[in-house]
Amino acid sequence: MEELRKKARELLTSGAVKVIIGYGPGSGKRVRAVFVRKPEQADLLICDDRCLQNLAVYLTKPEVKALGKAAVVARLPTLRAILQLAAENQLTDGQVVALGISPEGKMTELSQFKAIEEFLAGFSFELSAEEKATLEKLDQMTPEQRWQFWQEQFAKCVRCYGCRASCPLCYCEKCLAECNQPQWIPAASHQIGNLDWHIIRAMHLANRCVNCGDCSRACPVGIPLHLLNQKLAEEVFKQFGARSGMKAAQEYALCNWKLEDRENFIK
Amino acid sequence: MIIEKKLLKQDSVEKLFAKLKADGRRILAPKAQGDEIFFEQVASASEMAKDYIQTTLSPKGAVFPRVEALFRYQMEGKDVKIENNSEPQPTVIFGLRPCDAASFAILNSVFSWDYQDSQFKSRLAQTAAITVSCSRADEYCFCTSVGGSPGDTKGSDILLTRIGSGDYLAEILTEKGKAMVTLAPELFAEAPSEDKEKYLAKVPVKFDLKKLTEKLPEAFNNNELWMEQSLRCLGCGACAFVCPACVCFDIQDESKRESGVRLRCWDSCGFSLFTAHTSGHNPRPVQSQRWRQRVMHKFSYFNDRQKYLGCVGCGRCSRKCPADMNLLEHLKAIAEAR
Numbered sequence: 001m002e003e004l005r006k007k008a009r010e011l012l013t014s015g016a017v018k019v020i021i022g023y024g025p026g027s028g029k030r031v032r033a034v035f036v037r038k039p040e041q042a043d044l045l046i047c048d049d050r051c052l053q054n055l056a057v058y059l060t061k062p063e064v065k066a067l068g069k070a071a072v073v074a075r076l077p078t079l080r081a082i083l084q085l086a087a088e089n090q091l092t093d094g095q096v097v098a099l100g101i102s103p104e105g106k107m108t109e110l111s112q113f114k115a116i117e118e119f120l121a122g123f124s125f126e127l128s129a130e131e132k133a134t135l136e137k138l139d140q141m142t143p144e145q146r147w148q149f150w151q152e153q154f155a156k157c158v159r160c161y162g163c164r165a166s167c168p169l170c171y172c173e174k175c176l177a178e179c180n181q182p183q184w185i186p187a188a189s190h191q192i193g194n195l196d197w198h199i200i201r202a203m204h205l206a207n208r209c210v211n212c213g214d215c216s217r218a219c220p221v222g223i224p225l226h227l228l229n230q231k232l233a234e235e236v237f238k239q240f241g242a243r244s245g246m247k248a249a250q251e252y253a254l255c256n257w258k259l260e261d262r263e264n265f266i267k
Numbered sequence: 268m269i270i271e272k273k274l275l276k277q278d279s280v281e282k283l284f285a286k287l288k289a290d291g292r293r294i295l296a297p298k299a300q301g302d303e304i305f306f307e308q309v310a311s312a313s314e315m316a317k318d319y320i321q322t323t324l325s326p327k328g329a330v331f332p333r334v335e336a337l338f339r340y341q342m343e344g345k346d347v348k349i350e351n352n353s354e355p356q357p358t359v360i361f362g363l364r365p366c367d368a369a370s371f372a373i374l375n376s377v378f379s380w381d382y383q384d385s386q387f388k389s390r391l392a393q394t395a396a397i398t399v400s401c402s403r404a405d406e407y408c409f410c411t412s413v414g415g416s417p418g419d420t421k422g423s424d425i426l427l428t429r430i431g432s433g434d435y436l437a438e439i440l441t442e443k444g445k446a447m448v449t450l451a452p453e454l455f456a457e458a459p460s461e462d463k464e465k466y467l468a469k470v471p472v473k474f475d476l477k478k479l480t481e482k483l484p485e486a487f488n489n490n491e492l493w494m495e496q497s498l499r500c501l502g503c504g505a506c507a508f509v510c511p512a513c514v515c516f517d518i519q520d521e522s523k524r525e526s527g528v529r530l531r532c533w534d535s536c537g538f539s540l541f542t543a544h545t546s547g548h549n550p551r552p553v554q555s556q557r558w559r560q561r562v563m564h565k566f567s568y569f570n571d572r573q574k575y576l577g578c579v580g581c582g583r584c585s586r587k588c589p590a591d592m593n594l595l596e597h598l599k600a601i602a603e604a605r
Contacts, residue, residue, distance in 0.1 A: 026516050028406050032500040032591035053589075063553060065496060156300070158324070158333050158508040158533065165503035166589045178540050188334040188532045218589035220321060220505040222303040 001047050004073065004107050007099060008042040009070050017097055018068025021052040029103050033058065035067065047073060047101060054212035056081035056168035061089055071097035076123060077212035079116050080245025081168040084210055086113050087250040090171060113248035125211070125243055127230065135231055151191070154198055156221040159189040163201065163225050166218035169208045176200070198228065206232040207253040210245040270445055273455035275435040286451040287359050291397075295329055296361040297322050306360065315362060321485040321581055325367050325511030326360045331374055333508070333533045334489050337386065337518075342525040346386045355390045358455060359447070361397045366410045366579040368398045368422035370511035376573040377514045395443045398423035399435075404468035407582030409595050412474050415579055417467040428463040436463050473595055476576075479602035483567040486601055490555065496597050497558035499590045504535030506561070506584035506592070512577050515541075536560045550569070562597065 008020045024034030024044040031050045035058075036042055051114045056078045058064040072078065079100055085091045098110040100119050110116045127135070138146060161177070164170040177197060185200060186193035202225075209229035216226040237243055240253040275283070284294055288310075299316040303323040309315060316322075321582055339350040348510060378387035398402040401408075403415035410416060420426050424444035427435035436458060439445055448455050486492060507513040517534035534541060537558070542551045551557050567575030580593075585593045 022557075026591040027585060027593045027596070030591050032568040035498050039446070057501065058499075061554075063494065063555065156303070156305070158504075160504035160508045160535065161538070162501070162589050163499035186521060188521070188530050190334050190530075193334075216371045218501075218503065220506070220509055220587040222301050253488065 001045070001183055004099060004101075004194065005042045006046050007107065007109060008036060008045055009039045009069070011041040011097065012042065016069075016213040018069040018118075019064070019070045020045065020073070020099075021055050021064070021070050022073035022099075023047060023053070023055075023172070024129070035064065037067065037129060039228055041096065047105060047107075051075070051101075051215070052217065053166075053212045054078050054081055054210070056085065056170050057166060057214070059096060060171040062111070069097075071099055073101060074098040074110075074263050075101050076103070076120065076125075077210045077245075078168075079110070080125075081212065082245075083113060083120070083248050083250070084169060084245035085171070086209075086248035087245075087252075088169075093248065114138040117247055120246060122246035125246075127211075127234065134227065138227065138231070143183060150198075151195075153223045155191070156223055157189055157194040157198070158186070158221060159194070159197065160220060161217035162218035162220060167205070168212070168214075169205060169210070170201075176204075197239065198223075198225065202232055203226040206228050207236040207240070208244050209233055213232060268440065270439045270441070273437045273439060273448070274458050275437045275455055277429075277433045278504065279454040280435075283314050283447075283451055284309070284361075285476055286454075287447065290357075290450050292357040292359050294359050294361055295326065306363070309529050320401070320403050320408070321364060321583060321586070323583075323587075325370065325581065325583065326396075327365045327367075327370065327374065327511050329360055329394055330371065331378075331387060331514065331516075331533075335386070335531050338528045339528045339533055340526060352386065356391045357395075358390075358391045359395045359397060360377060362399050363396055363580065364401055365398055365421070365423065365426070365500035366408075366415050366581040368396050368426075368510050369415050369579045371396070371422050373512045373569075373573070373575045373577060373579070374514055375379055376575050380573070385552050387432060389555055395424045395447060396422060397425045397427065397444075397447070400426060400428040400463065400466075401468040401470075402429060402466055404470045405582070405586075407585045407593075407595065408470050408580065409473045409582060410470075410580035411470045411472045412419060412476060412595075412598075413576050413578050414476070414578040418463055425464055428466055430459070430461055430463070430466055433467075436461060438463075452582055464576040474599045474602040474604075479566060479598055480554075480570055480603065482601055483489075486604075487559070487563065492601070493555040493559040496600075497555045497592070500537070500558055500592050501590050502539060502554050502557070503589065504537050505536060505589065506594075507535035508533055509583040509587045510578075511581055511583070512565070512579055536564065558592075562594075562601075566598070 011017045020036040021046045022034055023031040024046055026032035031046055033055055034044055054077050055072050079098055083097055092114050098116055100108045100110045110119055185196045213226045216224050236253050242253045281549040287294055293308050295306045296309045297304045297316040298314055304316045304319050305324055322382040341348045367369055418428060420440050424441045430436050502578045515534045516531045519530045519532055543549045569577035
């Protein structure tokens with residue numbers, strides 16, 4: 001933590017960045033995003049197990065961009081989100097300094113996308129045993145049981161769009177959920193509206209989601225939305241060998257084709 | 268005003284439910300789903316969540332559902348047949364907290380302001396509230412700062428307070444409350460001479476409401492204040508949708524060629540779409556202005572026009588905010604600013 005605070009102070013004092021996006025004290029035992037703009041405020045920064053929010057979500061917010069060049073405290077999913085945003089032309093190299101935090105809590109300054117790529121290459125992004133077990137449990141259900149499971153989950157959805165707002169990859173200025181000519185997704189939180197919204201959102205994040213879990217953490221009614229994204233990420237990995245957010249220049253598996261693509265599914 | 272005080276034995280709740288159901292009423296009570304608690308229709312008192320400070324969503328949906336049909340239509344040749352909704356089923360909400368009970372008057376002040384919203388009003392008329400006062404509170408609760416208290420009777424038809432024996436001290440507060448007692452008079456025994464106060468949670472007053480409401484009009488133009496407060500706000504609608512007093516809605520028409528339905532859906536001033544004009548212009552283009560609107564509406568405009576605050580201090584918005592926008596903290600900062 002001291003290392004992080006020292007680095008933040010340095011970056012702000014030298015003027016290398018104008019703001020450090022990090023975690024600071026929140027309500028009760030919670031932590032929250034803080035935007036440190038003065039070296040003397042660097043002592044606010046916290047880095048521990050409670051710091052889970054993917055702060056890359058703020059990198060595309062106009063209000064935060066207006067503060068000037070940012071350094072962001074970045075756990076692994078945040079680093080992946082930065083590379084994925086780069087791959088989607090939302091960030092340019094050198095625009096952001098990542099203060100990478102390893103799972104052990106060690107900080108590394110990563111100023112270029114290449115450095116982030118190399119840093120991430122040292123980690124495995126296979127799902128944990130626990131995550132795999134949860135997905136397997138869903139896989140083992142009959143289609144009817146699985147339908148029932150998701151129907152019950154989606155029935156709770158109030159359409160607050162907390163999943164969208166907390167997601168670093170949901171940066172569209174105008175979401176298709178807001179399009180009413182034609183209306184692709186019913187705005188009402190009834191059965192069809194909720195089903196459409198969550199399935200379409202999951203499809204839009206296939207091979208883009210970086211598995212930070214913020215959609216589920218943000219959901220006020222406790223829908224485990226990350227399971228949809230994890231499942232699709234695993235499917236894409238199986239079919240295309242691609243994981244999102246590993247390279248700053250990366251093709252989007254679902255929007256590309258190659259001559260050697262298998263066609264044996266066409267019957 | 269208390270009509271009378273009685274004692275309701277803890278094991279009589281189940282019997283009371285049976286009587287209410289036999290009278291044709293549906294009972295909505297807190298029910299756990301995973302880590303969350305929702306007001307749902309229950310068949311038995313045993314289905315209820317045991318220990319909770321506050322439910323995930325407020326009971327607002329009983330009178331103002333998150334999506335409701337206002338009417339349906341069907342083209343018949345050159346005619347249009349309009350089908351209105353049937354009368355709502357009599358409903359008893361059990362186990363809501365005093366802050367939630369107080370919110371019905373706030374909702375009603377909007378739905379019966381200029382236009383008399385018949386759908387809302389008939390639902391409200393058919394709804395009775397058996398509130399359970401709070402024996403516990405957390406750091407997000409601030410009812411006492413906005414005119415409420417853990418044992419407040421406002422808005423309840425019957426207020427139950429759990430006393431030392433585990434039984435409930437029942438305060439029968441309205442004619443609706445009396446009518447429910449009349450269904451099962453044998454369940455309501457003579458009240459002990461006990462003071463409910465000692466069983467209530469302690470919720471300290473956290474800011475000076477008078478100072479806050481005085482300072483808000485002036486704070487309106489303090490752009491830096493709103494910008495700083497809202498920098499971490501993600502612009503979702505979680506705060507509005509868990510709020511018992513938020514009343515904004517959006518009208519959606521869902522139509523096929525010859526039939527359709529007009530829906531009323533919850534909406535939130537935190538969304539950028541909320542004020543977006545057809546032209547593309549948005550009078551509240553940035554999140555800081557939307558955050559300002561939320562605070563000003565609840566604590567200044569509402570107060571002026573409705574003679575109610577738009578907040579009951581339940582703390583749900585702060586508990587559920589994914590970015591930890593703590594409303595109480597922001598209100599305190601404004602009230603205490605020099």
